[in-house]
Amino acid sequence: MNAVLEVRNLQKYFGGLHATRNLSMSLPQGELHAVIGPNGAGKTTLITQLFGEIRPTSGTVLVNGRDVTSRPPHERVRLGMARSFQITTLVRDLSVGENVILALLAREGHAFRFWRRIDRNMDLRTRAAQALARIGLDGMDMSRRVADLSHGEQRMLELAIALVGDPALALLDEPMAGLGSEESRAMTRFLSGLKGRITILLVEHDMEAVFALADRVTVLVSGEIIAVGTPDEIRNDSRVRDAYLGEDA
Numbered sequence: 164m165n166a167v168l169e170v171r172n173l174q175k176y177f178g179g180l181h182a183t184r185n186l187s188m189s190l191p192q193g194e195l196h197a198v199i200g201p202n203g204a205g206k207t208t209l210i211t212q213l214f215g216e217i218r219p220t221s222g223t224v225l226v227n228g229r230d231v232t233s234r235p236p237h238e239r240v241r242l243g244m245a246r247s248f249q250i251t252t253l254v255r256d257l258s259v260g261e262n263v264i265l266a267l268l269a270r271e272g273h274a275f276r277f278w279r280r281i282d283r284n285m286d287l288r289t290r291a292a293q294a295l296a297r298i299g300l301d302g303m304d305m306s307r308r309v310a311d312l313s314h315g316e317q318r319m320l321e322l323a324i325a326l327v328g329d330p331a332l333a334l335l336d337e338p339m340a341g342l343g344s345e346e347s348r349a350m351t352r353f354l355s356g357l358k359g360r361i362t363i364l365l366v367e368h369d370m371e372a373v374f375a376l377a378d379r380v381t382v383l384v385s386g387e388i389i390a391v392g393t394p395d396e397i398r399n400d401s402r403v404r405d406a407y408l409g410e411d412a
Contacts, residue, residue: 168224169228173187267328303389382397
C-alpha cells in the first residue's frame with residue numbers, strides 16, 4: 164500500500180538542543196497513527212515540521228510521494244494536508260457557518276470580497292453545510308455564534324474546518340485538550356467516524372482515546388522514536404512503560 168506520509172531521517176536542532184533525532188515513519192492510506200510521549204518529547208515540533216511551519220535541519224518529508232520538505236504550509240494545504248492546533252483558533256465573534264465558509268474560501272485560494280456578505284451567499288452556505296455533514300456535524304446549528312459553543316463543540320468545529328476540502332492527510336495536535344470526560348468520549352466517537360476515510364496523524368495525551376482509536380502508535384522520548392506498534396504491543400512494551408506509561412498501563 165502506498166504511503167500518504169513518509170518521513171525519512173528527520174533531524175531538528177535548536178542551537179544545542181536536538182529536538183528531533185533521526186526520525187523516520189510511514190503512514191499508509193486510511194491509517195490513524197498516534198504519536199505519544201512525555202512533555203518535551205518533541206511531538207508538536209514534529210507536527211510543525213511536517214506542516215512546514217519550521218524547517219527541519221535535515222531529512223525528507225513526502226506526501227503521496229511528493230517531496231514537500233521545502234514547501235511552505237499553504238502549498239502543503241493545496242497538496243492535501245491539514246492540521247489542527249492545541250489552542251482553538253476559531254473566529255469567536257462569527258457564526259459556525261461563517262467560520263466554515265472562510266475556511267472554504269481560504270482553501271480554494273479565493274480572494275475575499277469584504278464589500279459582499281458571505282453569509283448571504285447560498286452556494287457557500289450550502290457547501291459549508293455539506294462540509295459539516297461529511298464529517299458528522301450536520302446537527303450543528305450554522306447560525307450559532309462560535310463564542311456561544313461549548314469548548315467541546317468548538318474543538319469539533321475546529322477539526323471540521325481543518326478537514327474542509329477532504330484532505331488526504333490530517334495532523335491533529337491534541338484535539339482532546341481541555342475537554343471533560345463526556346466531551347472526550349464525544350470527540351473519540353467523532354474521530355472514530357473519520358477512520359479509514361482520512362489518513363490521520365494524532366498527537367494526544369489521552370491514552371484511553373489513543374488506545375481506542377489508533378491503528379498504530381509511535382512513542383517519542385527526547386525527539387527519538389523508542390517504539391512503534393499496535394496499541395496492544397505498546398501497552399506491553401517494557402521500554403514504553405518505563406519511559407512514559409507507568410506500571411498501571
